[in-house]
Amino acid sequence: MAFNITVYSNANASSKSISFDFVGDVLCASDEVFDANTSAIQYYYKITTSAKQDNNRAYQVKVVRTLSDLALNKTKQSAVDTANAYANVREMVTDYVYDYINGHTADQFTSGCTEQRPMKFSG
């Protein structure tokens, strides 16, 4: 059971949805090296949306394994210039939704992230 965040644009009278799911998958092609002494199953939040950036590019699937996985390149929060881990799941969800809606510039808050355009509500 996942939950969806619906974002409504008053200016465009349209809504977009962001889905947060908690899953346990086998990450055979992840960036993590398998260790025979650890579990092959990884549990994490998986964030998806069918919305597009305002340049019509789709959003990548985002994976949050820990509350230290911050929205900007895992190193900085999106809404404020801080490298502090999210205090709880609610803060994590709120900041990721903020990032989806507002986007960010390349290297925002010197996080080393690539640019992400704001969410597109028109058309």
Place this chain on the structure above:
Amino acid sequence: MAQVKIFNDEDARYYTVTIDAVSTVLDKVYGVATNATLDFYLKLTTTLKTTAGASFGEKILRTLADVPPGYSTAVNFTVLVNDWVEYYIVQSELAMSSSSSSSSTSTSSYIENWSSSSSKSSSSSSSSSSSSSSSYIQNWSSSSTSYIENWSSSSTSYIEAWSSSSSKSSSL
């Protein structure tokens, strides 16, 4: 939703630990009176019982510090879930048990629409195993995900890792 399936050899029964991503509206935040607000958290439930036969009830996990009694703060969600599974198994005094895990994404219309437009990004995988099977992995199924791009080439390492993981649980 993620679900851990636990087989107990002693009574030849399966038990589950279910972890859901949940949102709800609170009229109070963490016991402090304030305006209504949305809250997001994990909800843990299990079909396992205590040795007295009582239910463990729901566990609400808001942070990585919401660990079982006596455990240290988890470094990520994988450790957090594994700690709770271990806690439940120990508290239930299961013997000779093994565990497997599966997950599924939401069945809401939103996900279905997303699947039709980009199945690569929204698909999920699941796996299951039984310790009583002579071939060990009794039921193996998966759907392609963006994370499992070379399934056949990496399946050997997966089985090795999985076997190790299961034997770790069996020692309980």
